[in-house]
Amino acid sequence: MPELPDVEVYRRRFEQTSLGYEIQAVEIGEERIIKGIAADDFRSRLIGREFAGVSRHGKYCFAKVDQQTGWLMMHFGMTGYLTHIRSQQEKPKDWVVCFTFDSGSALVYASTRKLGHLSHVSDPGDFIADQKLGPDPMDRSFSRETFLGLVTGRKGRLKTALMDQSLLASIGNVYSDEILFQAGFHPGVKISDLGREQLIAIYEVMGRVLESAIEHGADPDRLPADFLIPHRSENDHCPVCGGPVKRVSLSGRSAYFCPSCQPGA
DNA sequence: CCTATAGCCTGACGGC
């Protein structure tokens, strides 16, 4: 569930459960999830040390390792998540990497499809620059003017732009659908079809959707009643008008929308 | 610059 709200929820979980304990063991269930560094090096950079803080940029998490120059980097792919367990018996079936602390508890990176990756980076800022990630929309400096500057004059669809991590890092297929739904635009709408006032409205909706989702733990069952996300399947009902939800394929991804609340091409 | 496709992986679901 790894778009900005989900990753922020994992970041907070990490921060609340796993800082300040000595890492006693690092088990790696699937070595291919570790990228850019040998598994043994990855382990030895962590064992005997502590996590001192966790930050996030877009869909990436960075954990500072104390007494070290580097950081643990995590990306969650399509199915990755973080969970904190009190004992090894609680390890989920799809666990991939397990960081066990001197307290006996552990932080587990789990993922069914294992499309994400973990690595070690010397500096998150450099990593973000190297990956050519755009700004994070939850960052304080991300203003309305920042957003207008990024999208104004761009060709192509608004949905594609919202999902473009090099333009702004954070939003994926699900939340771009939610933003379009809340703003009342068809998923196929082009940026060139939108005026400044409409783009400002989209900026405001984006902020509200992301904040609200984080507030509700990014859990589809707890999101506000007017959110489309829990109804993202063909012929489910629109939470606002009750009409059928439809699906269209765009750029190889499925976009779900309400034809009556989001009219247009 | 833009769009579309395939591939990486595994599991759930519906139809027969």
Add this chain to the structure above:
DNA sequence: TGCCGTCAGGCTATAG
């Protein structure tokens, strides 16, 4: 019950 195709919230590489 089993088999088969489709689909799933990410990203990258490639081709047009």
